[in-house]
Amino acid sequence: MNHKRSNPLLSLSLSAVLLSGCALPERTPPQLEIPVPDQFEAGSSAPGEIGGKWWEEFGDRQLDAHVERALSDSPAILQAIARTQQARALADLAGADQSPQVSLGFGAGRQKLTLESLGIVVPDAGGGGAQSSYRINTFDLTGNVSWEVDLWGRLSAQSAAARADFLANEANLQSVRQSIAAQTARAYFAMIEGGRQVNLARQVAENAAQMERQISNRVRLGAAQPADGQLAIASLASANANLAAREEILARTTRQFDVLLGDYPDGVVAFAGQLPALQSQPPAGLPAELLSRRPDILAAQLNLEAAGFRLDAAERSFLPSIELTGRAGTSSTQLSNLLDPDFFIWSIAGRLLQPIFQGGRLRAQFDLREGERDEALQLYADTVLNALSEVETALAVEEFLTEQEQELATALAAASEAHRIARNRYDVGSDPLLNVLDAQSRMIEAQSALLVVRQARIDNRINLHLALGGGFETGAQK
DSSP: OOOOOBOSOEEEEOOOOOOTTSOOOOOOOOEEEEOOBSSOSSSOOOOOOOOSSGGGGGOOHHHHHHHHHHHHHOHHHHHHHHHHHHHHHHHHHHHHTTSOEEEEEEEEEEEEEETTTTTOOOOOSTTSOOOOEEEEEEEEEEEEEEEEEOSSSHHHHHHHHHHHHHHHHHHHHHHHHHHHHHHHHHHHHHHHHHHHHHHHHHHHHHHHHHHHHHHHHHHHTTSSOHHHHHHHHHHHHHHHHHHHHHHHHHHHHHHHHHHHTTOOOOOOOOOOSSOOOOOOOOOOOOHHHHHHHOHHHHHHHHHHHHHHHHHHHHHHTTSOEEEEEEEEEEEESSGGGTTOGGGEEEEEEEEEEOOOOSTTHHHHHHHHHHHHHHHHHHHHHHHHHHHHHHHHHHHHHHHHHHHHHHHHHHHHHHHHHHHHHHHHHHHTTSSOHHHHHHHHHHHHHHHHHHHHHHHHHHHHHHHHHHHTTOSSOOSOOO
């Protein structure tokens, strides 16, 4: 459909994200305008809540257990958790730069001085020899304070960028969890479909072996042509080869599933014997709601915020910096005097540093941050468009796959009846064996294709849940 029931433009304004525990510098966020329709074009935009544990709608307890296991043990999720921990630490480090740095130190030293080194000449009185060197012990107990005054907001911009990076990693963690849940469900249903294909191929091979024995007996008795015997042998060999191919696919799938769950890939996995019947389609909601629900969109928005704050910090690097330092404590030649207030000393200093010439480093850094901000802006736009496309595609594909399933079910019923008739006519000598084999081949193809399209519908349903952002609490804590 070519008509668009849309607003002229729905402005996706990337306003400043409220980041708890961090005062964000004031800045004007870039505006990104993307045409978004009032509702999805390919399907109903009925309102409703997106299911939490959407995989439970398939009614398979083994699947539920596998998904829960993957969500706790998958190496991909554990990696994402580790990245989030690193991002939190980097945010804490960036925030520490805004606070005064305080340290406490204790020092002790011993020094030898000679009067000659001080320029003092001691006359030799009577040749007795005067003392010309001294040893001095020194002790000090001091506290030191240094603080860069964030007069222009450069440090707070750096801290805000690190905090946005942390929140983006949290959103990415949610996205990885959704992806792992979807991958687990897809692989699980692929194993069921693969198991069904193996059973079908095994049944065909058994039937082919039975037919080959019967026809071989008839050939020996002269009731069938030798060519029929050769056709039966060829049919059996093809059936056995197809069975081996199906078993190979299932073995690969089960071992990939093991790795997904973090298990040793021994290929021993429990799964159901039948593909489940699909329930009603989840509510798609409105396109605008999708943008606030999907964690990958939130992560892209936060990455854009972080890039903007880094650009702010780079711009403010051209301004002078002010650093305050202070030192206070006691110093004495006697250790016992360190706590005596009479030996208390202190100093305070301030420094104003204005960058003048650094070989173009500050300008290059600003250009780098500006390029990163522009890239993040386009990445955000690409993420939004891909998200909308994924929902529209899943909604559209559902209709096509449903029609395919219905037609293939009809084709299977007809092919099964044709095979039954051809086999009966061959048994009474009315039709050649070639007709039976051709009818059998069509029936097998229809059965296999029906399994494939049923699994494709399930995969598409999983894709729809993933595209809608359902399955977890989305959105990082702000």
